[in-house]
Amino acid sequence: MPNMSMQKAPMPSQDPVVRSGNFQEVALGYSLETALEESRRCLQCKHRPCVSGCPVHIQIPDFIHAVSEGDFEKAYQIIHQDSSLPAVCGRVCPQESQCEGKCVRGIKGEPVGIGRLERFVADWHAEHTQEKPQKPQSNGHRVAVVGSGPSGLTCAGDLAKKGYEVTVYEALHLAGGVLVYGIPEFRLPKDIVRKEIEGLKDLGVRIETNVVIGRTLTIDELMQDLGFEAVFIGSGAGLPKFMSIPGENLKGVYSANEFLTRINLMKAYRDGSDTPIQHGKKVAVVGGGNVAMDAARCARRLGAEVTVVYRRTEAELPARREEVEHAMEEGIVFHFLTNPVSIAGNEQGWVSSIRCQKMELGEPDASGRRRPVAVEGSEEEIDVDCVIMALGTSPNPLIKSTTEGLETQKWGGIVVEEDTGRTSREGVYAGGDAVTGAATVILAMGAGKTAAAAIDEYLQAKA
Ligand code: FAD
Ligand code: SF4
Ligand code: SF4
Numbered sequence: 001m002p003n004m005s006m007q008k009a010p011m012p013s014q015d016p017v018v019r020s021g022n023f024q025e026v027a028l029g030y031s032l033e034t035a036l037e038e039s040r041r042c043l044q045c046k047h048r049p050c051v052s053g054c055p056v057h058i059q060i061p062d063f064i065h066a067v068s069e070g071d072f073e074k075a076y077q078i079i080h081q082d083s084s085l086p087a088v089c090g091r092v093c094p095q096e097s098q099c100e101g102k103c104v105r106g107i108k109g110e111p112v113g114i115g116r117l118e119r120f121v122a123d124w125h126a127e128h129t130q131e132k133p134q135k136p137q138s139n140g141h142r143v144a145v146v147g148s149g150p151s152g153l154t155c156a157g158d159l160a161k162k163g164y165e166v167t168v169y170e171a172l173h174l175a176g177g178v179l180v181y182g183i184p185e186f187r188l189p190k191d192i193v194r195k196e197i198e199g200l201k202d203l204g205v206r207i208e209t210n211v212v213i214g215r216t217l218t219i220d221e222l223m224q225d226l227g228f229e230a231v232f233i234g235s236g237a238g239l240p241k242f243m244s245i246p247g248e249n250l251k252g253v254y255s256a257n258e259f260l261t262r263i264n265l266m267k268a269y270r271d272g273s274d275t276p277i278q279h280g281k282k283v284a285v286v287g288g289g290n291v292a293m294d295a296a297r298c299a300r301r302l303g304a305e306v307t308v309v310y311r312r313t314e315a316e317l318p319a320r321r322e323e324v325e326h327a328m329e330e331g332i333v334f335h336f337l338t339n340p341v342s343i344a345g346n347e348q349g350w351v352s353s354i355r356c357q358k359m360e361l362g363e364p365d366a367s368g369r370r371r372p373v374a375v376e377g378s379e380e381e382i383d384v385d386c387v388i389m390a391l392g393t394s395p396n397p398l399i400k401s402t403t404e405g406l407e408t409q410k411w412g413g414i415v416v417e418e419d420t421g422r423t424s425r426e427g428v429y430a431g432g433d434a435v436t437g438a439a440t441v442i443l444a445m446g447a448g449k450t451a452a453a454a455i456d457e458y459l460q461a462k463a
Contacts, residue, residue: 003040006109011116016329020300023185026326027091030113035120039068042112045104050114053102056082056446060099060114067117076125079118084154084449087126087192089442090119092183094320098442126195135204139163141459144228146213146399149177150441151432152234153200154448155455160203162456167228169211174265177236179441181265182257184294186301187323214398219406223427229462230427230455233414234448235399237433241391243286247343248389252278252351256287256295256390263298280304280386284354286340287390288312291438293323295388296332306332307382311339311359311372337361339372341379343387353381395434403428413437421451422458429455 012028013019019026030038042064050060059078066075079086095101095115103111141164145152148170156166174180176193201207213219213235222228240255242248254262259277262268268277283299285292288310296306308327310317313336317324328334337359346352358378361370395412407415407424414423414430421429431447433439 001040002043003037005041008041008110008113008116009034009038011113016326016331019186020297020330021303023301025189026186029123030116030120032124035067035117036070038113038117039064041105042068043104049102049104050099050112053099054082055098055440055442056449058082058099058118063121064112064114064117067121072121072124073129075121079121083442083445084157085150085196085441085445086118087122088150088179088188088196089445090115090117090122091188091192093442094440096321126192132202133199135202136161136163138165138204141165141230141463142167142228143230143232143455143459144169144222144226145232145234146219147171147177147234147236147432147434148175148197148207148209149234149236149432149444150179151236151434151444151448151451152177152232153196154445155232155234155429155431155452156205156448157200157203158449158452159455160200160205162452164456164459165204165206167206167208169213169217169222170207170209171212171235172261172265173209175207175209177234181261182291182294184260184264184298186297187294212398214402219399219403219425219428229459230429232421232448232451232455233399233423233428233430233434234432234444235396235434237393237395237412237438239394239396239412240389241393242389243340243391245340245342247345247351250343250345250351251349252280252386253343254386254388256285256291256388257393259295259388260291260298263302269302278350278386280351280384282384283307283386283388284309284340284382284384285388285390286310287392288317288319289390289392290319290323291393292388292390293319293327295390297323297327297330299386299388300327300330300332304386307384308332308334309338309340309354309356309382310334310336312361312369313337316369335382337372338380339374340387344381351385351387353383354387355379355381393433393438395437399434411437419450420454421447422454427458 063075063078099114100111145168283304285296342355358375359372362373365371421431429451432444
């Protein structure tokens with residue numbers, strides 16, 4: 001008997017007052033009973049619209065059917081055919097615009113909680129299965145992967161399963177890319193990422209951290225001197241944008257990437273940290289995307305009063321609705337239709353306030369969104385001692401500038417053939433944010449998978 005409730009089974013979560021003072025996970029996950037109850041909301045539609053909304057085409061009705069029968073291991077195996085990071089995607093995928101956005105139950109009520117069920121299944125599997133993956137026999141071919149984010153890890157894992165000897169080179173001291181340095185612990189516990197990485201090591205993947213490709217070694221050196229037959233570039237889009245307004249070079253102004261890296265990866269806020277961070281008591285975060293929400297919620301957890309400054313209205317906020325609601329519940333204040341024009345500092349060169357202008361929405365711009373237009377004579381000053389710029393990122397030009405013949409777009413994205421990830425350099429493939437600009441975990445993972453299949457085909461044809 002299907003469950004015809006119009007609402008998703010609610011996700012239990014930490015109390016907003018308590019959680020705004022800790023970094024533990026906000027959403028606590030479905031219990032077995034709740035997962036069964038939610039699985040019965042799925043109508044097992046014959047035309048499977050939800051599957052077309054998932055970038056890696058997980059067979060959603062099949063895994064949900066297995067959940068409804070209480071066969072959670074079968075559900076996991078169905079998901080795992082198409083996704084190597086279900087515990088991550090179940091937590092951070094923008095489901096509302098992907099799988100759940102296509103769910104027929106969403107027409108008259110809330111869609112089936114596909115992401116929540118995926119998370120339940122992945123967590124159940126992690127808790128109940130101790131088996132380590134077996135290291136396959138080597139096929140003698142060597143592949144290098146640049147970057148250990150979801151695209152690089154997926155590509156490395158898929159190749160290792162086929163017997164390739166894979167080495168991942170990571171610039172930072174920990175593997176995981178944005179999953180460890182960007183997305184905070186309270187949305188994605190790092191134990192989950194660590195387990196995924198341990199699983200790759202069990203498959204034989206070598207991970208070399210603190211190696212900056214383009215500085216420590218170049219792609220040409222990897223291929224000519226170190227004998228790698230193919231390279232996958234999954235170096236992400238970590239170069240932050242700024243506004244070019246007066247005062248942006250004051251002490252206490254950070255890019256969201258730097259702020260989040262220092263908090264998440266280096267724990268720089270802890271007493272006795274080698275690289276302490278001045279995190280501010282009154283913080284302004286400029287921007288309205290997921291990165292802005294993460295930075296604001298981290299600053300809040302460090303005890304600051306936080307204001308998000310966004311130049312459009314609440315309706316245009318690009319961040320996931322759930323993250324905005326969580327931020328509001330945690331006491332973060334939003335100044336909509338507001339745009340910074342300058343930052344003022346004190347005698348010691350630290351930020352003391354941010355000056356903003358009121359905006360109104362004009363005609364739609366090239367993106368189809370109504371363009372914010374400044375309202376004359378409407379400036380206001382907000383007292384802050386820290387400003388975090390969350391205005392987007394682009395790929396770092398280092399790899400392009402040190403790799404002969406690697407074609408890129410004007411904005412820095414590496415040019416690839418869509419269905420293989422092949423670049424203009426023979427044997428060099430790329431995917432994820434380094435190709436698309438800042439996007440999503442699941443798209444980066446899908447690109448890593450596509451490239452792994454193409455690299456396999458390329459090297460098998462050469463052999
Ligand atoms: P990345 O994850 O960026 O990994 C690239 C790796 O390459 C990094 O570890 C970097 O250090 C390394 N690297 C870079 N240059 C070099 C070099 N020269 N040599 C060696 N290593 C190098 N997506 C979602 O789906 N849901 C979310 O909720 C979400 N929230 C986000 C929150 C934040 C704060 C950020 C920043 C992003 C968020 N995203 C989210 C986007 C998502 O994380 C990215 O789209 C995804 O991680 C891209 O994966 P990637 O493998 O291409 O690159
Ligand atoms: Fe939905 Fe993401 Fe899972 Fe696909 S991977 S089914 S989009 S949550
Ligand atoms: Fe189930 Fe919704 Fe997919 Fe239909 S569209 S099969 S109800 S998840």
